Amino acid sequence: MEDSLVRETGMISPPMVSGAKPDTGHFEEFCLNPAPFLMRCHAECGEVSSFDLAGLKTTLLVGEDAHEAVYRAPDSQLSAAQAYQFMVPVFGQGIQYGAPPAIERQQLKIQAVGLRHDRMVHYAPIIAQEVRQWIADWPDEGEDDFYEKFTELTLKTSTHCLMGADFRASMSDEFRGLYHDLEMSVDPAGLADPNQHSEMAMRRDIARARLGELIGERVVQRKAALARGEEFHDMFQHYLDATYSDGTRLTDHEIAGMVIWFMFAGHHTSGNTSSWMLVELARHPDLMAEIVVELDQLLGDSEQVSFQSLREMPLLDAFLEEVLRLHAPLVTLSRRVMKDFHYKDYVIEAGDNVMVSPYVAHRQPEIFDDPLSFNPKRTFPDGPFAYLPFGGGRHKCVGNAFALLQVKTIFAYLLRKFEFELSEPAEYYRDIMPSLILRPSDPCRLRFRRRGR
Template sequence: MSEASAQTTVRLAPPLVSGAVPGTGHYEEFCRNPAPFLMRCHAECGEVSSFDLAGLQTTLLVGEEAHEAVYRAPDSQLSAAQAYQFMVPVFGQGIQYGAPPVIERQQLKIQAAGLRHDRMVLYAPIVAQEVRDWIADWPDEGEEDFYEKFTELTLKTSTHCLMGADFRANMSDEFRGLYHDLEMAVDPEGLADPDQHGVMAERRDIARARLGELIGERVAQRRAALARGETFHDMFQHYLDATYADGTPLSDHEIAGMVVWFMFAGHHTSGNTSSWMLVELARHPDLMAEVVAELDGVLGDSEEVSFQSLREMPLLEAFLEEVLRLHAPLVTLTRRVMTDFHYKDYLIPAGGNVMVSPYVAHRQPEAFADPLTFNPGRTFPDGPFAYLPFGGGRHKCVGNAFALLQIRTIFAYLLRKFTFELSEPPEYYRDIMPSLILRPSDPCRLRFRRRAR
């Protein structure tokens, strides 16, 4: 319920969670791992709770009605850009959260146009080839840290679809290292202070500048190839062809920022979710057998996984949806309160943050029966504000469709060739949060064995 539907003139302050430390409030507990902390907030206070992030007052809202109020609020009242200023040094000034709202909206449209259905059909065989190459030299059995393996794979697939085959073929360790330095500077502490990292922030800025140089070189190479009459259909070409509403093309700086933005949207979530997908398959061998049987039935003797065949695998799709419910990659979705925000009888004053948590939302029994049980056969709520693995509203993650395409393709090939077992007891694999994205325990080791076919 928003301000317009509230009737009372008496406004209540959101209840404050216990355990605040003088001077820093709940900052240390939040930064250790926001997921269990936010669960504690909801258990203690219910639908509305507040906590102190070293002086930044933050209000957690839980439930479909509360989520709708947040996502339907205008940017002028609840601003994503102001809440995520710590991403500006990563993407670059003038890109997404560092751009004026009218420019950001146009950039979102450019990103979305590059991920529409006709382009996804082009990306599917690229991802498929990367997966085939990835597993081609695996031994018949072994043990691996699959978080690291999936991170490497999804960086390759994202880069190939984004920058083209020649860039992917020559992708250097420098590129991987620079991107890693950007990732490491993005963590929960940034919500309170974007520049608190010191050395990590310095490495972030050096990495972003060097990536700008590398991508700028790529722009020059691509324009020379276009002048020779060559044609391209990757995301990079989409950026070179794109224009703003007034006909102005993207600058080299903006192209570099859009590339980094795409990588965070399409790679970050894919690697983490693929890791949890494999853990849950190995935790539930009976369910894994059902998914494998579906794959075998759809694909038969074919070694090819097409874009169309991926749409004919409801058990794989349902399994992935349930993984995203219990292990949503985005734990927090935050907005800065620009003008006083009223929810029911509560007043959330300007200057603080409001937060929605898919992690908490997906564990509510009102929306998901027996929520802590992994059940791909469950019925999901009909409304758009209960299941939020990629956020919601106008700022929903733009790379979600590409991330899902990658994950479905990876497992369509992987499960046709190998079976998997946990290397550790099931309880070992738990959510940890070294950055703003949830991942399984480090290391995330599993055993694999080639299928007898």
């Protein structure tokens, strides 16, 4: 069929990457770590390359023109929902990728309204409070796995902003364990087999059902509190108040799914980005010193970091922007081709996947000078399709602003209190990918010492 299509249209099929195995194609190499595999695809084939994920033909498109073509294509041609069906058991049927397109758009709007400026102003002091409590009992010096520490912290901050102070205060090890099981079920293999029946998939389903019960209990408790005249301003209340265009409210099942969706959007990226942020700061002590001076001059001895002050930290902003360039948490962004997709002289057939990779995109020397070097003082391109740490188009990560708020607040406190250095040689810290989110080497240990000692 492919050959006849090519003859009829005069277009060509994308070149296939070498090294495919007879039965599984490139599946094993991709699952081992998609980042270096996708770099190999681009190095071998250029702007357009195809590979085989155990029968699912996938085409990687690299470059501003290619990214624009993908992100501007309508859902009827390139479908995010069909590419991410493995997320449906995580969020639940009827939520985001498991909902009809019209419902998904309304749910996305509900999430966006809950993360607009006036609500971010409310969340900022909550995050600051959590960070102050987090560092309050640190010793004067020590060593720790900061990936684990940041993961725990951002789970607390996200939960506090999402579910309110009462839930945060009562958050149990059970909740953390259930959420961890959901996270670990999201791996590269899901792109090819969304219905994989692994042990982790079974744990995912058990965790999702139990989280639904726990969140359902909070719905009942919240409604009782509202009946007593209490007021709330968290995301959870936003979900209870929200309505679809026909006036119907979210069901308890949908509220649970929206909670989990928010957690994935705001917690995943924050924990991983904070870890890489600290590693790069320790790798570049001269740049860390410049940022500390900026923070000291702006904040002085104040223990308060306001939402407004977070917008007046250009050196910290530039450093974070460069961290996200080299260590974008989302390595792959996929779409299912619903109708044959033409790009330049190539045709990508319906039923295939197309993929954009921020990891590969941010390492293009024609776009970023000396792209493998860490340089927060570099000039970034103006175009909207060159720098893609959170994706692009209508499916851009809805939690990106919240993630940035968390990371900046964490370091506005952390760097004024402590100094950091690597525990291992600099080359030890590299990108690994146990799930679909990029993270630094495990363990990610660094040494810390209280400033002024």
